[in-house]
Amino acid sequence: MDSLDISGTTAPTGTLDALTERAATLDELNALAHTRDRFLIPPGTVYLDGNSLGALPAAVPAALDDAVRRQWGRGLISSWFDEGWWDAPPRIGDRIGALIGAAPGQVVAGDSTSVQLFNTLTAAARLRGGRRVLLTDPGHFPTDAYLTDSVAELLDLEVRRVPAPGVPAALAEYGDRVGVLSYPIVDYRTGELWDLPGLTRAAHDVGAVTVWDLCHGAGAIPIGLDESEVDFAVGCTYKYLSGGPGSPAYAYIAARHHGDVRHPLTGWHGHADPFAMQDSYTPAEGIARARVGCPPLLSLLALEAALTAFDGVELADVRATSLSLTGFFIECCDALLADRDVRVGTPREPEHRGSQVAVRHRDAVGLVPELALRSVLCDKREPDILRFGFNALYNTHADALTAIRVLRDLTE
């Protein structure tokens, strides 16, 4: 099990004093304690909604001011090349790639997750043109569900919705008709972590390709895209990557597919020779063919600055701290909320857990604003889920305990 070495600390006694002491000890032992200073978090705020919008990295304001005043204001049009704007999508893509186990040249940043999903799902389905079934998660995030249906309509595919644990059985039954598997790495409601390597192998065994949605995992969990031989992946950057509100998404395409993929979004930035202004589309070599139109540079450059919060950070440490935080949070829940009508809705086994914990309570919807009034920020998914997201780069064990203490007061 990945977790912090807590030898020397005493086992939890369940009492508040003991938990307070234990939180302090775990925070002292946290290998990533120093990265909290890389974020500008309002004093006194317990921010446990970084799985929805990451906190502001300290590097962003100055970088963006430079992008605006100097690069745009003074460099004007020349900044497209002199300041590297043109190369930003693949350059920032590579930086994201390093966090999701992708060697350089396979990730491009830009557009929204929805747009990347449409573009990637269509390209994936075309790659397995003879196979009509697209297998996806009935609990997938809504935008994934909607775009899957849209792609299916355009390409005349059949969508089958099978929960991740049922995929091997489904593939055994009709795997020869499955072209694409489209799954999330982490369930957005429960925080359950799915078996990316295993499902990818299972897909390949029947000749299908995989499209993974990494939104709820990237930056929190080591994801070995290359190692697991994933075919395609997309993800947002405003959750654990803390790129800012609506910061551009990304698409990963394994290098072995670069020569064959055909995207529907044939924007001129993905052309082999974009400035030749040719009449017809010839896709660029490599990952550049996944580029679409002109990317939102200010948001993109803010994202690039935000990613420096990961400089020198090992994903294994991120995962260890994350599991320590979520594990301690569950421990506090058990110890302090045992007599409340509350239950943990996220797997207790670390290997099945992302970096968020779902707490189920019949009044989850009403509790979110009450928690916020007490400076504990989390969010909800109807009807009964409170979501507490932990970002190992800035959250503390003290945050976890405070959240549970406030929840205990509110559910009295």
Place this chain on the structure above:
Amino acid sequence: MDSLDISGTTAPTGTLDALTERAATLDELNALAHTRDRFLIPPGTVYLDGNSLGALPAAVPAALDDAVRRQWGRGLISSWFDEGWWDAPPRIGDRIGALIGAAPGQVVAGDSTSVQLFNTLTAAARLRGGRRVLLTDPGHFPTDAYLTDSVAELLDLEVRRVPAPGVPAALAEYGDRVGVLSYPIVDYRTGELWDLPGLTRAAHDVGAVTVWDLCHGAGAIPIGLDESEVDFAVGCTYKYLSGGPGSPAYAYIAARHHGDVRHPLTGWHGHADPFAMQDSYTPAEGIARARVGCPPLLSLLALEAALTAFDGVELADVRATSLSLTGFFIECCDALLADRDVRVGTPREPEHRGSQVAVRHRDAVGLVPELALRSVLCDKREPDILRFGFNALYNTHADALTAIRVLRDLTE
């Protein structure tokens, strides 16, 4: 003819002194002389590339700093509603709408022009499902050409490329098979202005719908989308609208089509009840159905601040100043470059001119960096076009004369 009232000034004599004096007079008479202070233009720079990337509006840096430090940094997740992030796409869409002749509730901002084109072209073609021909401009901007072909492949349409002046004849011949007309308002190379009202009427006469690309006209030319009963339009915001590098694009859908259009990019932000997280897609009422995924808020809020440069400005004044600038530029060209191997490639009739002037010279490509070394910024389109874009909000007649003087020196 729309133009500045220059009664009282002398006719151009063709001499440099006379042109210098005339530039000063025209700048004094310019109704928009005061808006230049709304932009931060580097001193000494003659910026004539605003048709590619508009100059930095003075309102942007502070607005963006507020968006980053206060709204994101301190407001965190709550800013999605407390600061109006969620409503930014239709709110900013309405602000753009006011500049292109669209009543509120018909424009949404977000994504790139390429993405908006794909989404809109597909929706338009579906609206005329029984008609297989898509008519478009052989000289359309490349991304329009590429995405038209992509949409045609997905929907099994036939693309016919007919120059704008030939459209009436084409429609007379096979108009009953044409579902969609897709044209630019201004030719991106020559700056020629096409007849949007006339072509829209011609399309409607045969039962087709129109998709206009406003990139090279919005913010420079009064465009009466509602008045001309245009069906669909898209455009970028980083040219004459000065929204910043890669600032989000927009889509216009006439209200009468809102109930019928079906987009392929069915992202969750366009859902009728996005936070209900439903399993299947039901498009929102009104223009909200043209929303896709999570928009790049920082770029979007920079755009919103940029658009305040148009506060209190009448588009008729913009057009008058623009025509005065381009007209004077052509006049200088005639007077000072008559003995050079140079010719104006943009129509001389104001009613056929956008807000840029193409100057053709065999060494256009080599001249751009030479001009830049002398602080005159423009751009090129191979093989032989120099493009000089005039933004009525910040360019001066002195800019026009300086550019031609430098060009005269360089072509000696």
